[in-house]
Each structure stands twice: as structure tokens, then as C-alpha cells.
Amino acid sequence: MPPASASSSSRSPPISGARTTYRLRVSDVSKIVCHRLQNSTEEYLVRWKIAGGSTANKSTIYSWHCVSELSKCLHYVQEYIEKLPKSRPNTAFVAIPAGASRKRKFSSDSQAIGSSSSSGNLTPRDWGHVSREPSVISLGSSSSTTSEAAPLQTPTVYNGILQRKEGRIVAKKSDDPAIQRVDARKLPDQSMLKDATQAPVTAAEQAIQAAFQAKLRSVKNTEWENHVDNTAPSLNFTFISDFVLGKGVYRSDADAHVGCENPCRPNMGQNLGCEYPRECACLEYAAVDKDLLKEGDVARYTQYIEDRKTDGFLADSRGLPKRFPYRVSKDRIVPSTLMKFYLEQRYPIYECNLNCDCGPVCKSRVVQKGRKVPLVIFKTSNGRGWGVYCKEHLVKGEFIDTYIGEVLTNEETNRREELAGKDNKASYLYSLDKFCGDDPNNELTKDTCYVVDGQHMGGPTRFINHSCEPNCQQYTVSYNKHDLRIYDLAFFAVQDIPPQTELTFDYMDQDEQELEDVPRKREAKAADPAYRDKQRCDCGARKCRWYLWE
Numbered sequence: 145m146p147p148a149s150a151s152s153s154s155r156s157p158p159i160s161g162a163r164t165t166y167r168l169r170v171s172d173v174s175k176i177v178c179h180r181l182q183n184s185t186e187e188y189l190v191r192w193k194i195a196g197g198s199t200a201n202k203s204t205i206y207s208w209h210c211v212s213e214l215s216k217c218l219h220y221v222q223e224y225i226e227k228l229p230k231s232r233p234n235t236a237f238v239a240i241p242a243g244a245s246r247k248r249k250f251s252s253d254s255q256a257i258g259s260s261s262s263s264g265n266l267t268p269r270d271w272g273h274v275s276r277e278p279s280v281i282s283l284g285s286s287s288s289t290t291s292e293a294a295p296l297q298t299p300t301v302y303n304g305i306l307q308r309k310e311g312r313i314v315a316k317k318s319d320d321p322a323i324q325r326v327d328a329r330k331l332p333d334q335s336m337l338k339d340a341t342q343a344p345v346t347a348a349e350q351a352i353q354a355a356f357q358a359k360l361r362s363v364k365n366t367e368w369e370n371h372v373d374n375t376a377p378s379l380n381f382t383f384i385s386d387f388v389l390g391k392g393v394y395r396s397d398a399d400a401h402v403g404c405e406n407p408c409r410p411n412m413g414q415n416l417g418c419e420y421p422r423e424c425a426c427l428e429y430a431a432v433d434k435d436l437l438k439e440g441d442v443a444r445y446t447q448y449i450e451d452r453k454t455d456g457f458l459a460d461s462r463g464l465p466k467r468f469p470y471r472v473s474k475d476r477i478v479p480s481t482l483m484k485f486y487l488e489q490r491y492p493i494y495e496c497n498l499n500c501d502c503g504p505v506c507k508s509r510v511v512q513k514g515r516k517v518p519l520v521i522f523k524t525s526n527g528r529g530w531g532v533y534c535k536e537h538l539v540k541g542e543f544i545d546t547y548i549g550e551v552l553t554n555e556e557t558n559r560r561e562e563l564a565g566k567d568n569k570a571s572y573l574y575s576l577d578k579f580c581g582d583d584p585n586n587e588l589t590k591d592t593c594y595v596v597d598g599q600h601m602g603g604p605t606r607f608i609n610h611s612c613e614p615n616c617q618q619y620t621v622s623y624n625k626h627d628l629r630i631y632d633l634a635f636f637a638v639q640d641i642p643p644q645t646e647l648t649f650d651y652m653d654q655d656e657q658e659l660e661d662v663p664r665k666r667e668a669k670a671a672d673p674a675y676r677d678k679q680r681c682d683c684g685a686r687k688c689r690w691y692l693w694e
């Protein structure tokens with residue numbers, strides 16, 4: 145089939161009129177490079193991704209599109225808007241307080257761009273630079289945005305033509321000289337950039353908010369709100385309900401987990417339930433309760449203490465009295481809570497699993513039943529991006545939710561970290577390193593353990609911010625005592641938390657520090673040049689360490 149051209153009589157009819165019927169395919173878009181207000185409609189300049197093409201390819205095509213045509217590609221629009229200068233005209237919704245400023249999210253991309261601007265914000269000059277790749281070959285004459293020869297009224301297309309295809313818009317390169325030709329290196333040109341500084345992004349922001357709301361519908365008991373600006377959380381994020389295993393990551397099937405049998409009974413009862421943990425086989429490695437030791441246990445306990453030195457958390461405690469992890473209430477209104485010992489000692493928690501005889505009413509099943517509390521993802525007002533609060537009162541020891549995401553090998557994690565740049569390091573990465581050093585084969589180390597990446601896939605807990613004095617903590621919960629590599633990262637409240645209080649945890653999981661030490665350490669850090677480029681912590685706690693990853 146000959147390439148369609150604007151002057152060919154056999155070409156598809158030009159796109160005009162009812163544009164909203166047609167949408168671009170996600171895979172077609174390379175990026176959004178500018179925007180404008182055209183006949184009272186917001187339009188975005190799309191740089192097309194042409195199959196097999198590179199930035200040096202002559203077939204580079206740009207075209208202007210209204211928001212509805214970009215409904216499948218809004219994450220590109222969102223990325224573009226987030227890089228715009230902070231204060232722009234006509235962008236606020238009526239619902240947003242006047243003067244609310246747009247905060248840019250922390251990303252490696254923003255770092256690279258921001259570095260050319262002394263204020264840290266994009267100036268129109270920087271902004272033009274974003275899309276001016278020198279590798280794009282000049283296509284000759286640099287025409288203006290309108291051309292007599294160009295038959296397409298709307299959207300305006302440069303260096304190619306657009307066609308309708310099964311409800312989509314697709315771009316075709318064209319060698320027809322009548323097609324609007326521009327020097328692709330000069331898009332967006334200075335006049336486009338100037339227009340963009342005056343054009344609102346309101347329609348796009350509303351569409352992005354609606355798209356995020358639609359995504360959130362799949363997540364039960366979760367809302368989002370923003371009283372600070374017009375942004376929504378990244379659309380480049382997928383809500384999932386369980387770990388997604390990356391390449392090279394293996395996990396035993398739930399069917400293959402070793403469960404507890406005799407004497408744990410489905411109907412439980414006196415001394416038969418898993419909460420009488422001397423017997424329950426799931427608690428083979430659980431913490432021993434010294435206070436319940438009987439005379440006959442002494443020799444066994446001495447051996448256990450010896451084993452702990454070499455086997456760590458895998459010391460065999462069979463036959464010894466254990467610490468049951470949960471205080472399970474009969475009354476459903478009072479939530480189950482984690483016992484003080486586990487809250488303080490961070491000892492791994494073992495829950496029963498699918499293959500246990502005890503059945504679903506077993507008291508050793510809390511985290512696996514999932515979140516019960518309503519969470520809200522909200523925009524923080526001091527530049528920490530999105531945060532999370534619970535709508536209801538949480539009691540000390542109450543389970544909140546788990547941290548989920550893609551489970552990655554160490555190699556893949558390193559690759560992503562390098563790609564993201566050092567400043568984005570560890571933002572959403574959670575190492576599954578609780579059992580490092582306990583593996584009898586010595587294969588599980590900090591360098592070989594799996595890592596959970598919540599950046600592109602995860603649950604609401606991925607939005608929880610850091611505090612140096614946190615109100616939540618993460619605990620290891622295992623359903624398969626023999627799998628040292630994959631377990632749940634479960635957040636519990638470590639204090640009573642009133643409704644609508646931001647939930648936080650310590651990203652560096654540090655022990656509580658003495659208040660007197662804090663100012664001294666902070667001053668030493670402030671004087672240390674190594675700290676100059678480190679990301680500052682804005683948790684506002686009295687014991688704030690001043691740096692996020694310290």
C-alpha cells in the first residue's frame with residue numbers, strides 16, 4: 145500500500161470536526177512537548193513514537209491534540225504538566241484555594257532539568273530545552289504552524305499526516321512536500337513556548353484526576369483527596385492486590401506450604417488451637433516465651449539459646465512454649481492487636497496457611513485477611529508529595545496494611561536504581577532482608593535477597609511518608625516458615641493514632657534515638673560536605689535527623 149499522503153486522493157479523510165471520537169494509542173506517543181489554547185480548547189503537542197524510528201529519523205511527527213483524544217495517554221500529559229513552571233495563569237480549579245502552588249514531585253528527570261535553572265524551577269528557556277533533541281534531523285524549511293498546503297485543519301500536524309483507524313488516530317510519515325514541514329529540532333518553537341506560558345492546563349488536570357479516581361475504584365476502602373493543588377497521583381502507577389513477581393524471582397505455591405496438623409484442630413477449643421503455641425507446627429521458629437518454661441524445658445531451652453547464636457531466627461523452638469503474636473478479640477468491634485513483645489522486638493510473625501488443619505477461624509490469621517481500615521491518599525502541604533491517613537482511630541498494635549509491589553532480583557534492582565539516578569535511589573524499594581544471615585546454605589545475603597519495588601505497582605501504603613518519629617512500623621509476617629525470601633511487609637500502628645493523622649514509618653528503620661543526641665548529630669551533618677546533596681527530611685519531628693536516607 146502506498147504511503148498515505150495529504151495530497152493523495154486515496155488517502156483517509158483528514159481529521160476534523162468531531163475530534164473527540166478518536167484517541168491516540170498509548171504506544172504511539174513518545175512525549176508531550178508543549179500546549180496551547182486553540183479556539184478555547186486546550187491542546188497538547190504530541191511527539192509521535194514511530195515504529196523502528198529514532199530521534200534522528202526523518203519521520204518524526206508532531207501533532208496537536210485535545211485532551212479527549214489523549215484519554216489513553218494522560219500519563220504523558222501528566223509528566224509534561226509536572227515539569228511546567230510552578231506559577232502559571234488560569235490553572236486553578238474554583239475548588240482549590242487561591243494562591244495554592246503546584247509542587248513538583250521528586251524524580252531524576254526533574255533533577256536533570258532543574259539543574260539548568262538556578263531557582264530549581266523550570267524557566268521557559270529550560271522548558272524549551274526539554275524537547276529540543278539535537279539528534280533530530282532537520283527536515284528543511286522551518287514552516288510556521290499554519291500552512292496553506294496543509295489540508296488538516298485540526299489537529300495541526302507537522303512532518304506527517306494522521307489517519308483514522310478503528311476508533312484510533314494513527315500517524316503516517318509522508319514524503320509529500322505539501323505536508324507541513326518543520327525543523328523537528330525546533331519544536332516547540334519560541335512562539336509555541338510563549339503561548340504555552342499563557343495557556344491553562346485545567347482540562348488536562350481534570351481528566352487526570354478523573355483517570356486516577358477510576359484507577360482507585362479497584363481498591364477497596366481507599367479514597368484520595370487534594371486540598372493543596374490540582375494534581376493527582378501518578379497515572380503511571382497500577383494498583384495491585386498481591387506481589388507481582390519479576391523475572392528470575394521464584395516463590396513456592398501456596399498449595400505447597402507446610403501447614404500445621406495434629407493437634408491444631410479446626411474447631412479449636414481448650415489447648416487445641418494455634419494460640420496454645422507449644423504445639424502448633426507453624427510456630428516452629430517462633431519466639432519462645434521464657435515465662436512459660438517448665439522445669440522439664442530447661443535443657444531444651446539451653447540448646448535453643450545456643451542454636452540462636454548460629455541459626456538466628458531459624459533456631460528450632462519445637463516443643464518449647466511460644467509467644468503468640470496476636471491479642472485476638474472476640475468482639476469484632478475491638479480490633480486484633482500485635483502483642484507487646486512482637487511490637488517491641490520485631491521478631492518475625494508466623495501465621496497459619498492454606499494447608500493448616502486449623503481453618504479460617506484460627507487466631508493466627510490476621511495479616512492474611514487483609515486491610516480492614518479505610519485509608520485516604522492525600523496531598524501533603526509541605527512538599528512531601530502524597531501521604532496516607534486513616535479515617536478511623538487506630539489502636540496501638542493494630543494491623544493496617546501490607547507493602548506490595550514488584551518483587552525484583554538484586555540485579556534488576558541495581559539496574560533500576562542506576563536508571564533512576566542516585567537521587568531517586570531507594571524511594572520505593574523495600575528489601576526482603578529479614579532472614580539474611582539465617583540461611584543454612586549462606587546463600588541469602590543483603591546482596592542476593594529480593595527487593596519489593598512499589599514505584600510503578602503497589603497498594604496505598606506505597607504513598608506512606610517517612611518520619612524520624614513514626615507512628616507505624618513494618619513487621620515481617622510469614623505464612624511459609626521455609627521460605628526465607630518472600631514474606632509480607634506488614635504495617636502496624638505503634639501508638640494509638642487519632643483519625644486523619646498522617647501515617648508514617650521510619651524509612652531507615654532506626655532504633656529510637658536519644659533526644660539530646662539529635663541536635664549534635666544534625667550539626668555535624670550540616671558541616672559535612674558529603675551531606676550537601678542529600679535529600680532533606682521534612683517530617684517535622686522533634687528528633688528529625690534532617691536527611692531522609694540517613
Ligand SMILES: C[S@@+](CC[C@H](N)C(=O)[O-])C[C@H]1O[C@@H](n2cnc3c(N)ncnc32)[C@H](O)[C@@H]1O
Pocket residue numbers: 249250527528529530531571572606607608609610611680681682683692
Ligand atoms: C515511598 S515515597 C512516599 C510517597 C511520596 N510522597 C509520593 O508522593 O509518591 C518516598 C518519597 O516521598 C518523599 N518523602 C517521604 N517522606 C518525606 C519526608 N519526611 N521529607 C521529605 N520528603 C519525603 C520523598 O520524595 C521520598 O523519596
